[in-house]
Amino acid sequence: MSNTMWGGRFASGPGVVMEEINTSIDIDRHLYRQDIAASKAHAAMLAKQGIITADDARKITDGLDAILSEIEAGKFSFKRALEDIHMNVESRLAELIGDPAGRLHTARSRNDQVATDFRLWMREEIDRIDAALATFQRTLAEKALEHAGTVMPGLTHLQPAQPITFGHHLLAYVEMAARDRGRFADARRRLNESPLGACALAGTSFPVDRDATAQALGFDRPMANSLDAVSDRDFVMETLAAAAITAVHLSRLADEIVVWSSPLVGFIKLSDAFTTGSSIMPQKRNPDAAELVRAKSGRIIGALDAMLIVMKGLPLAYAKDLQEDKPGTMDALAALSLALAAMTGMIADLTPDAGRMKKAAGAGYAAATDLADWLVRTLGLPFRQAHRITGRIVAAAEQAGLPLHRMPLARLREIEPRIGEDVFSVLSVDRSVRSRTSFGGTAPKNVRAQARKWLRRLAAEKS
Numbered sequence: 001m002s003n004t005m006w007g008g009r010f011a012s013g014p015g016v017v018m019e020e021i022n023t024s025i026d027i028d029r030h031l032y033r034q035d036i037a038a039s040k041a042h043a044a045m046l047a048k049q050g051i052i053t054a055d056d057a058r059k060i061t062d063g064l065d066a067i068l069s070e071i072e073a074g075k076f077s078f079k080r081a082l083e084d085i086h087m088n089v090e091s092r093l094a095e096l097i098g099d100p101a102g103r104l105h106t107a108r109s110r111n112d113q114v115a116t117d118f119r120l121w122m123r124e125e126i127d128r129i130d131a132a133l134a135t136f137q138r139t140l141a142e143k144a145l146e147h148a149g150t151v152m153p154g155l156t157h158l159q160p161a162q163p164i165t166f167g168h169h170l171l172a173y174v175e176m177a178a179r180d181r182g183r184f185a186d187a188r189r190r191l192n193e194s195p196l197g198a199c200a201l202a203g204t205s206f207p208v209d210r211d212a213t214a215q216a217l218g219f220d221r222p223m224a225n226s227l228d229a230v231s232d233r234d235f236v237m238e239t240l241a242a243a244a245i246t247a248v249h250l251s252r253l254a255d256e257i258v259v260w261s262s263p264l265v266g267f268i269k270l271s272d273a274f275t276t277g278s279s280i281m282p283q284k285r286n287p288d289a290a291e292l293v294r295a296k297s298g299r300i301i302g303a304l305d306a307m308l309i310v311m312k313g314l315p316l317a318y319a320k321d322l323q324e325d326k327p328g329t330m331d332a333l334a335a336l337s338l339a340l341a342a343m344t345g346m347i348a349d350l351t352p353d354a355g356r357m358k359k360a361a362g363a364g365y366a367a368a369t370d371l372a373d374w375l376v377r378t379l380g381l382p383f384r385q386a387h388r389i390t391g392r393i394v395a396a397a398e399q400a401g402l403p404l405h406r407m408p409l410a411r412l413r414e415i416e417p418r419i420g421e422d423v424f425s426v427l428s429v430d431r432s433v434r435s436r437t438s439f440g441g442t443a444p445k446n447v448r449a450q451a452r453k454w455l456r457r458l459a460a461e462k463s
């Protein structure tokens with residue numbers, strides 16, 4: 001069967017493989033709400049401009065509303081032969097209202113239609129992701145407040161570096177999520193222009209009012225260049241870039257959860273809600289959700305790559321390559337939403353083992369920097385010299401098999417005779433974290449203040 005939407009000069013229908021490669025209805029059916037909303041805005045504008053009659057516009061609008069109900073009730077039969085959502089809707093409209101349906105496509109093209117629909121879809125998706133990121137931040141900040149004083153080892157190179165607080169560690173991810181939200185908001189701001197009325201690529205000779213359709217659909221303004229309007233997919237690339245960076249952040253946290261929850265480390269416990277057992281090893285409690293969050297970042301990054309590669313060779317204006325913008329994007333953003341929900345759930349769920357964390361924080365001479373700082377502060381040594389002396393003390397402690405705070409004062413004085421008893425006051429992990437009060441530092445009182453600031457800010461956002 002030739003496609004009745006464009007079959008005028010085609011004698012026969014496409015070959016089977018042609019239809020298979022060409023159809024996009026399985027994916028773009030998800031745009032039905034946006035497609036119908038954009039068609040209604042277009043029809044109203046056409047009538048207002050006297051391009052179609054008010055009576056036809058009413059029939060079109062009623063027909064579109066009926067189609068919306070059919071789709072939402074699961075009663076709409078999507079036809080692959082009709083390629084995409086635009087032609088499926090229009091063809092059904094013709095069945096429902098007859099001739100006036102044919103007037104809807106005046107002064108528009110599927111090229112500006114699909115660009116409009118996808119922008120509307122993306123805008124909603126960004127708003128959903130932003131809300132999920134806000135919930136994620138709130139959950140992290142609440143946990144951070146609860147654990148503002150819970151000491152753990154801070155690592156560099158996965159080696160114990162300096163003691164930090166668990167709350168401080170969690171708040172690092174709140175900051176990352178804030179930047180993620182900024183990137184999504186930025187993408188949203190730029191995407192919010194209307195391609196509708198650009199038509200196939202060159203605009204139209206009909207007296208359309210693009211400001212009116214833009215406004216009706218909640219866009220800030222119509223896009224200023226018709227070629228750009230139909231061929232631009234920056235909004236897809238930008239949103240996927242924001243999604244990919246977010247996914248990288250989630251993956252890093254997921255990786256930490258995998259490490260922390262391993263019995264080899266034992267810093268946190270996840271409940272049954274976010275772990276699975278093994279069919280053969282009864283003792284196992286696997287952090288599958290965290291592992292899947294880590295893995296899903298691959299699909300999300302992959303979708304960005306795929307989109308960049310689709311775009312890079314495309315001359316202006318529309319090419320069917322652009323139809324490939326949707327499958328990977330929709331998959332990636334669904335994966336991101338799921339990953340965010342899982343990560344938020346895991347953060348709320350996890351319980352740290354404060355005792356184990358604290359013990360590990362004291363291991364590996366993590367207070368060495370505190371000792372060096374003490375030498376600088378108390379004896380007035382240049383930091384480089386203090387670093388050397390501390391290095392010799394750590395070597396001696398290692399040789400004696402003792403942690404720094406157990407080293408006999410006499411032994412310390414063999415290395416630096418001016419060291420006094422009060423040095424021990426900085427060698428405990430609690431003292432160490434409490435002393436890091438510089439702005440952005442790990443001291444529990446800083447963490448408490450930052451967590452509260454975030455919780456206040458997030459609460460204010462909601463109202």
Ligand code: ARG
Nearest residue numbers: 024084110111114318322323
């Ligand atoms: N299904 C198409 C897409 O997603 C709609 C636009 C088709 N335009 C065309 N000139 N064939 O891109």
